[in-house]
Amino acid sequence: MTLELDVPADLVPVVRAALHAAGVEDGHLSVEFVDEERIHELNRRHRGRDEATDVLSFPLDGTGSTAGPRELGDVVICRRHTADVTEAAVHGVLHLCGYDHEIDDGEMLALQARVLDAAGERAKR
DSSP states (O other), rough: OEEEEEOOGGEEEEHHHHHHHOOOOSSEEEEEEEEHHHHHHHHHHHOOOOOSEHHHEEEOOEEEEEESOEEEEEEEEEEGGGGGGHHHHHHHHHHHHHHOOSSSSSHHHHHHHHHHHHHHHHOOO
């Protein structure tokens, strides 16, 4: 079991931490930065929201039942609409892992906070 990450180098540690916190130890995902126009288009097409946003997640294989590495999906981030790229990456990855803050009882955002707190502590050392 391995993780294959197409992720900017500075985000690899926090993406790995988010996956680990979510109990995902294998699979492939990507994180891509896009401009405001592209994220607006994606948000309109896939969520029916005619506005730019900070981060979108596109889960691909929620079951892990395909042959080969599990394809977790893609996270798309717009720097212009993101106050904290690290937080956006963690948020997007947790969505790929099946978390949804719009319907849960705070589990996703609590887990996100724990991952970010741990990442902040590591960065201070």
